Amino acid sequence: MTRPKASFDIDIAVDRLREAVRPFPKAMLFQLYEDGHTSAFEILVACLISVRTRDETSLAMARRLFAQARTPTAIAKMDINAIDALIDKCAFHLVKSEQINTLARLIVEENAGELPCSFELMTSYPGIGPKCASLALGIACGQPRIGVDIHVHRITNRWGYVKARTPEQTMTALGAVLPERYHVEINALLVPFGKHICTPVGPKCSSCPLLDMCQQRGVESSR
Ligand code: SF4
Missing domain, CATH: 1.10.1670.10 (Helix-hairpin-Helix base-excision DNA repair enzymes (C-terminal))
Incomplete structure (x- = not known):
């Protein structure tokens, strides 16, 4: 029965x-935050890297990229192929490299290199959906998302x-x-x-x- x-x-x-x-092991975005990658920009980029990719691979790729550049200003200066070479094990890496570069450039051009804690703004960027915006806002901005x-x-x-x-x-x-x-x-x-x-x-x-x-x-x- x-x-x-x-x-x-x-x-x-x-x-x-x-x-x-x-x-x-901790979920990769929370692990990155614990490792000191505490900006909304880093969590957003790491979430983008993780789309359709295993956590272990995403964590390694995000760490490799952030070891070279971890701010919008630094990433905006990188060429797309250089970003791609660092995240090449994740799914759709070339598309994601373009999106990461565009994201960084837009933040530099429109918000002086600082990403505001705004759901509307984040979801207006290419490749960023409600899931990644909510995770970045929840983990890095302290919002209840x-x-x-x-x-x-x-x-x-x-x-x-x-x-x-x-x-x-x-x-x-x-x-x-x-x-x-x-x-x-x-x-x-x-x-x-x-x-x-x-x-x-x-x-x-x-x-x-x-x-x-x-x-x-x-x-x-x-x-
Ligand atoms: S939470 Fe998942 S694993 Fe646990 S009883 Fe429910 S369906 Fe099964």
């Missing part, structure tokens, strides 16, 4: 998630905490139910949780610390 599920308590879930992800990537989208829907078809809809739905104190942390928790426990295929439900409260929506087979 299947046990009835407890109702989903986000405070209990976050406590258990913090414990569950302790052994795993929810960065919804594929992990946050998949897992919060599996829980039954939200019901949404796209990451953008999940961002809106989470904004209505997730307490503000967890808006930034939810991404830091669910990236490693999604890579190691609540994986896209075959999530490890039998040993998951949230099994008693998770609705397991859409999970067809688990371990």
